[in-house]
Amino acid sequence: MDKNLISIDNHVFIKPEYLNHPYVSGNKLRKLKYNLIAAKKREKKVILTFGGAFSNHIAAVAYAGKEQGFQTIGIIRGDELKNVKPLNATLSFSKTCGMSFKFVSRAHYRNRMSQDFIAQLEEEFGEFFLIPEGGTNALAVKGCEEILEDTDLNYDYVCCSVGTGGTISGLINSSSTNQKIIGFPALKGDFLREEITKFVSKSNWELIDDYHFGGYAKINDDLIQFINRFKDNHKVPLDPIYTGKMMYGIYDLISRGFFKKGSKILAIHTGGLQGIAGMNVKLKQQNKPLIV
Numbered sequence: 001m002d003k004n005l006i007s008i009d010n011h012v013f014i015k016p017e018y019l020n021h022p023y024v025s026g027n028k029l030r031k032l033k034y035n036l037i038a039a040k041k042r043e044k045k046v047i048l049t050f051g052g053a054f055s056n057h058i059a060a061v062a063y064a065g066k067e068q069g070f071q072t073i074g075i076i077r078g079d080e081l082k083n084v085k086p087l088n089a090t091l092s093f094s095k096t097c098g099m100s101f102k103f104v105s106r107a108h109y110r111n112r113m114s115q116d117f118i119a120q121l122e123e124e125f126g127e128f129f130l131i132p133e134g135g136t137n138a139l140a141v142k143g144c145e146e147i148l149e150d151t152d153l154n155y156d157y158v159c160c161s162v163g164t165g166g167t168i169s170g171l172i173n174s175s176s177t178n179q180k181i182i183g184f185p186a187l188k189g190d191f192l193r194e195e196i197t198k199f200v201s202k203s204n205w206e207l208i209d210d211y212h213f214g215g216y217a218k219i220n221d222d223l224i225q226f227i228n229r230f231k232d233n234h235k236v237p238l239d240p241i242y243t244g245k246m247m248y249g250i251y252d253l254i255s256r257g258f259f260k261k262g263s264k265i266l267a268i269h270t271g272g273l274q275g276i277a278g279m280n281v282k283l284k285q286q287n288k289p290l291i292v
Contacts, residue, residue: 004016006236015269016236017147047071058099135164168183186216212245231292
């Protein structure tokens with residue numbers, strides 16, 4: 001076993017990608033690596049990207065831009081946030097890193113990758129290097145292909161949470177043919193399968209849609225208790241949007257006999273821990289237990 005892995009029991013191991021950078025952690029560091037190299041090669045000075053108010057991607061781009069000398073612009077979903085003060089923890093951190101924001105309505109946001117909308121942004125902000133929501137593009141997939149190392153190819157199953165599909169695509173591409181890649185979507189919808197097939201040619205993968213807890217950023221007391229118990233037992237923090245749902249799903253599938261007996265499972269911890277603060281604000285408002 002790789003000494004950098006965290007052993008949960010004799011069959012489940014965690015690859016702690018969340019420890020690879022203090023701020024641009026987990027899959028975000030992987031996704032941004034080749035995008036930022038491309039931006040520098042094209043002599044771009046400005047990075048523009050998209051995300052929600054609690055987006056891990058927004059926070060990661062803001063810090064990476066500061067670290068590597070880019071001006072950053074975040075197109076944020078929800079024009080009602082324009083006048084909300086103070087900013088939430090994610091946006092406050094991103095602003096501190098130098099990111100400027102444009103808040104757009106949810107209707108406009110749905111058209112964020114249309115040629116007309118991009119043209120409007122270019123007219124407003126000038127020339128920029130565009131990174132899609134969640135960071136997923138071919139360059140991001142290339143970076144995520146570097147998550148699995150040679151020592152990881154001995155695991156029968158590789159599990160990861162799924163947001164926009166870039167991370168699992170990279171894992172699929174770099175996996176061995178005898179491995180099964182299992183994705184746990186954090187949101188409803190069948191569109192992810194179509195997105196992933198744009199980047200992969202292998203068929204050794206599956207998405208399990210039973211653990212999104214009602215949709216993106218939806219959680220319940222059961223999930224909160226699981227996350228807190230997991231941290232207490234294993235000293236590994238999980239976020240409520242992605243990795244918490246993945247680990248909950250893995251444990252439930254084990255109890256149901258989904259995995260072949262005696263098989264070894266590698267779970268990719270993709271980070272996202274900065275989102276805990278924002279979720280706890282919501283939970284406190286609802287008088288629900290907090291994530292510790």
